[in-house]
Amino acid sequence: MTALTLTNVNKSFGTVEVLKDINIEVEDGEFVVFVGPSGCGKSTLLRVIAGLEDVTSGEVRIGGELMNLTPPSKRGIAMVFQSYALYPHLNVRKNMSLALKQEGQSKQVIEQRVAKASKMLNLEPYIDRFPSELSGGQRQRVAIGRAIVREPKLFLFDEPLSNLDAALRMNTRLEIANLHQQLDASMIYVTHDQTEAMTLADKIVVLRDGHVEQVGSPMELYNNPANQFVAGFLGAPSMNFIPASLIGDSAGTTLGIRPEDLYLTDDGPLTANVTHVEHLGGDTNVIAMMQNHQITARLFGQHQVNAGEPVRFGYTQDRTYRFDPQGARLI
Template identity: 65%
Template structure:
């Protein structure tokens, strides 16, 4: 079991309020990802869950048991950090088993757990190597293996892929998703990379300035953002957010339209714009236009050729636009 309940968690450093009343429930076996810009409080919240930081107020419950005063080692958690934190003088085997050895586990049990974890992570051929003899991706797998052997109630990941190059990030992301399916464990994962969030999470928690903006599945957040912040944060390229007054529309402060929900023509359309840049990505073409109401991003599927400084007309899909009020909240209906 590994359910988690966070009740009105607040965390201040001196006069700075970092977490401003966080309430959240995570079900046993869920993969939940915290996302948000730098300084939003996502890593601080993870550290409070882990017990590495004390909450200023509020409660943390793991499997229904309050753990506010429980030390990290007794919370039934295992944490994987951005830095691998491996002992350079120890082999992969000894790095993975050190925590169990310190806990007084029998050698046969340690060997068995290491064997299971190394098979899951394809580390069997590297158990006698030292960290310096491994690639970055292999080192991160060792750090994950060290967490697996502890058989925790909760896995906590703090931006574990940010030190890897793009190809390794994709491969390790797939491995983490596979591990979640195999272990059926509860995982809490912090990242600033929305692609990781969209592809891994059962549930995404979007944080902004120490508060939760919205919680939902990846596609719920993508298709039904409840605030301007979530609308602009989820999606790549990000949603176009346009001052409604510049479009002559009343009853809203901001109009949102995703780049893929706009069509372009060289001859006619709702908005006239000048091409300022084109990105050819193979599967997609991203066009950046300058219009009377500001910049506009258009995403077209496939390869399209348009000249910089050329004129294009853009037409939004009227059924796929979003309207937000003066407080940045979605206007429904």
């Protein structure tokens, strides 16, 4: 069964078109990530699904039922926001159970659901603490637990890790992935972080300027990007783009090479001057200028390369991409 279907969804604020002819399907149990730069419309799209914004035109169906005129509380969804939005005067137990009390659930049901969610999220030692007594990561887990206890048809996450430091982001990301496996629930997750998208998603929806650029699994999009925008957005460091004319090839086209497909060699076809070297321990990123075009090589292991040195790069021929002047994929 399809958990969510968006058909020709458009959203405008006055004369400003924010979402333009969006068509997406989310299957039962699927983890779908909306990703794109700031201002691309991903959070607005999530709010449309939640019912916090009305569609200008098109259809929103959850579990096959038309939801255009259904209020958020009746859509069978639970939303986790970037801000934890916890009640400071309520402890963890009461924050997680409040929505169930408002629904009129029995005391037994409330206790069972809160206990189950607390165990899944390792919140049992903190169940009687108040938000001010918790770390950022713990508060975010409480917010997620508050969504879990409602047993929704669809979970919606709006950049839930943005307020966490790097270590907590990674840990919480793993917790969300484990949570998805345990619940086997349909989840939609909004982020601008392509690493989160690549590591969490069953399916990624790449958005730009209110349009869907491409939909597919993480590796489908990574290996077969539809256009230059998708190719450059997914991957860290991002794909290198250089005029094909710099290697004596077709004028007017752009050659795309991922950093991991470049390597140092004495007789390589690409000549550049090193401007910066990032020693990451297991990897070395070499940033260089090639006739006013910056390129990055991601080299496995440790390499003694210094800024200011001339270098030559080779590249894996069957791992290159070609784009026309408008950014459309050629090969």
